[in-house]
Structures are given as structure tokens and as C-alpha cells.
Amino acid sequence: MRNKSVTVGLLQQSRNKSLEQNLEATIHEIKESAKKGAQIICLQELFRSRYFCQSENSNAFQLSETIPGPTTNVLSNLAKELEVVIISPVFEKRTEGIYHNSAVVIDADGSIVGSYRKMHIPDDPYFYEKFYFTPGDKGFKSFPTRYGRVGILICWDQWFPEAARLVALSGAQFIFYPTAIGYHESDAIELNRQVAAWETIQKSHAIANGIFLASVNRVGKEDNLTFWGRSFVCDPFGEIIAQAGSNVSENLVVECDLLKIEQTRQDWPFLRDRRVDAYQKLAQLYNDPNS
């Protein structure tokens, strides 16, 4: 394990209405990132399309596909050719009437290691995800790949420390968060506060768990939302190693020294001291003080 480093690649992109052009642009950037040494490459949430959840429209279900399916077939071949791991979000059609906001882990030999189905589903103005996505039923876990053990969580999951903890406890060395977070014009005045909270809570997951964390957001204005980019990688002490801009398509290729995980956890031994005898009520929605 001495000097074991892994290089991760994040693709922060803007999207147009053509699924094919979006895929082509993504393939191009995966190749560019692989050339620069990226070994685990993570794409943004729902990377094939624009962020269609800004309204509730049944036609958008046409964008869904199976796993494996057209997207994973193309990316499996690419992963094998480039010998890279690809984490690919998919609008998953599981069967007629059950759709998930998912992400697939494709290993460097092209095989599908497994997939994650977004567990926490938001529903806010212009983020009507509860209309489209059944909450995931596969739980929180991580996946072994040629270059390291990766956990995946998606966007809204980011705000739940339980999710990050469970992924870390499953042995992950990295948590990847494919994301689509942005703001409505009427909220522009709040942007700095929102970005600060978004970065703070994610850095806190890295700190609490002593784990590398990578968040991959999109950029550009789509209909009512402007996505704020700022994709980043932070180390197991929550320090940002690299961060993309807020309004440009940009790839990050970031070397991560896996020894930092053990070093950080030995210096700040939080995992040693968890009070697992006293956490049962975390499995309740609320512990009503007056009942």
C-alpha cells in the first residue's frame, strides 16, 4: 500500500437537447481525461440529457433506459478500451412504471460491477424528482474496482450524513456524488449561501469518515435553472484538492494518495469511538419530545 495513488477524473459539462451529442461530447472528454491519467472517471447526474425534472411531464420517461442498455453498452466498450473505471449516471427504466435515478460502476475491463439507485429523492420547485424517480431499494454500499473501492451517492443524498457514513462503513475509499444543483434567478441573491452550505456539508462527510470525496455538477442555464458547477475533490480531512469553475465546462484530473485515508483516520480516530450501542433512534423519523 506504500505510495498508492489513484487519479480520478470528473467531467463537468453543459448539456443540449440531443442525447446523442451529449454522449459524444462525454466520450470525447472521457478520452481526454484518460490521456491525462484519469483512472476512475465520474460523470454528472443524468449526464445524457438536460435536467428534465424542472417540470412534471410524462414524455420525459422516454429518456429512460435499462441497465445494461444503450448507454452502458457504449461506455463498457470505452472503459475496456481505455482501461478506466467509469461511473455513469443513468435514468433507469426498471420496468414499466418504475424508474430510478441511478449510477452504474463500470470496471476497467468493461464489466458492470453494480449500480446504485438514488435513495433520497428531492422535491422542490424546479426539482420535481419525486414525480419521476422511485426511491432506491438497494441501500448504501460501495463497489470494488481495479483502481479502488468506490461509493456512489447522488445529489440530494449529499445532505444526509447517514448516507455518507454507511458508504464509508462499507469500505469505500472514495465517495462520488454525481450532481445537478443550481438556482433559479429569483434565488440568485442566495447563491453564495447555498454554495457555501453545499460545500460545507460535503467536506464534513470527508472529515467525519476520513475518506476522499468527489462531487460532479453540471454547468449552464437550462430553462429555469442555472447549474453552478464548482465540481471538486476533497481529501479525507475535508480540504479541497481541486475545484472547477462555476460556469465553464471543465474536466478535473486529480491524483489522490490513498495512504491519506489511514493516516487521517489514525490522527483523528473518529471511527474508533462511534457509540453504536446508542444510535438505534437514527432509524426513526423523529423522537417526538411530547409523546
Place this chain on the structure above:
Amino acid sequence: MRNKSVTVGLLQQSRNKSLEQNLEATIHEIKESAKKGAQIICLQELFRSRYFCQSENSNAFQLSETIPGPTTNVLSNLAKELEVVIISPVFEKRTEGIYHNSAVVIDADGSIVGSYRKMHIPDDPYFYEKFYFTPGDKGFKSFPTRYGRVGILICWDQWFPEAARLVALSGAQFIFYPTAIGYHESDAIELNRQVAAWETIQKSHAIANGIFLASVNRVGKEDNLTFWGRSFVCDPFGEIIAQAGSNVSENLVVECDLLKIEQTRQDWPFLRDRRVDAYQKLAQLYNDPNS
């Protein structure tokens, strides 16, 4: 509940070797803070003494006392006189051989509402707390007081999102963290990183739970450690409202608008979406991937 604001007071102090002088100085500052409008006043961890856990020395058990006991008797009278809530850390002697790092909540009528016993006990060079303190057995909860429902966690608890979550789910409007955190000279180069992580993780608890959070640290050099102060209050979106300096005794008196709790939780409805059906494994130390 319209315009309901509560003013909290934090006492960040240095300590000398006289328990009596430390108590007198604290009483003086409680009175000063009450004059300035503080309604809930929180003292720093183990406020009666210097931070004795820098070595393992049985003589230090002489500093312990019962609850109720000398410290709570004095502070109960003071709370009643000033009509303030006082959160008072106590090195608790429960019986011969069982000692806790505790904090008592004294209501504005002088009555003891309850106490918390530190659940997560650190053990690091110069923080040999596992030698002195039996881990708490009262769990994570909050306490109703005249001015609001307060949760208490102590120092090392700060690094565990589970603790903050459970206190919030018990109905707390505030989490108070009496604290004694500092650095050894040999780590001075790491100070900024450590302070940043310390602030980040606490702000993240405020964000994840939509709750006011107040952290009260000591200042000054005691033997091998220099305590970094920087006591602060942040709002339910993790924004610091007020913060003390890093090397001066200083009181914070901070007005908190309780309406912000509901407003923040409605805007960022994380508590709505917790996946309590999928959190069971949080009650395990590790979910061994290879077993």
C-alpha cells in the same frame, strides 16, 4: 411563535489553578452576560479547572464532584437570581470509580432540568480522557427550558454526525458544545487545517439538522496545550452569526431568531426525506466488505 428570539451567551475564558477563582470569574461573566441580555448561558467544558487530561494522574479525580453538588448549588442560585438558563459542565463523580465528563442544564428558576454525560470519549496525546471518564449512558437528548429546548454535546462528540442528528430529532432548537480543543506546539503548523475542519463539521450539523449551534471553547496555554478559542454561534443554515477570537477571554451574546429553524427546514427539507428504513447498519462499527 412570531418573532420569537432567544439570546444565548457563551463564556470563552482562560483558566488558572484555583477552582475558586475560576468559579468567581465565571460568576462575574455570567452576570455581565445576563446584563447584556443573555438568556441561555453556556460555559466551556470542565470550566472549573484547567484541562487536567493532559496526563494520566489519579490525583485529578479530586477535582470531581456530584450532581447536584457544590458547583450546581452555586449556579442554581445564580440562575434563579438572574432568571437565566445556565449550561454548566461538571467533572461528575457518580460513585467511587465512575466519573463522567458531564454538563448540567439549570433552568431560569434554579432547578436542574437534567444532565448530559459525554458519550464519545477521546484519547489522543495530551487528551487522555479515556483514563478519566466513563462513556455516558444517558444517550442523546434535549432539555426543555424557559427559553427554549436545548441539546448538549461535549467536545469530541462534535465529530459525530449521529450525535447531532439524535439531539435534533429529540426536538432541540439549539445544540451547545462545551469544548476544550487546542493544539500542541509541534502541531502548530497544522492549526489552520484543524480549525477549518472543526468549524466545517459543526456548521454541517447545523445545516443537516436545521438547528442553531453554539460551540464554547477555552483559551490560553495550559501545560502542553494551547486552546484555540474561536467560540461561535451559527444559524440553521450553518452561517456563523458571531465568533470570538482565538486567544482572548471573550463573551458572546447573540440573538437567535427561532423562526429561522422552521423557515430553513421548509426551504431545505432534509428531515422530510430521511430513509429510516435503510439506516439500520449505522448501529454497526463497520460493515466488513470482505466478510
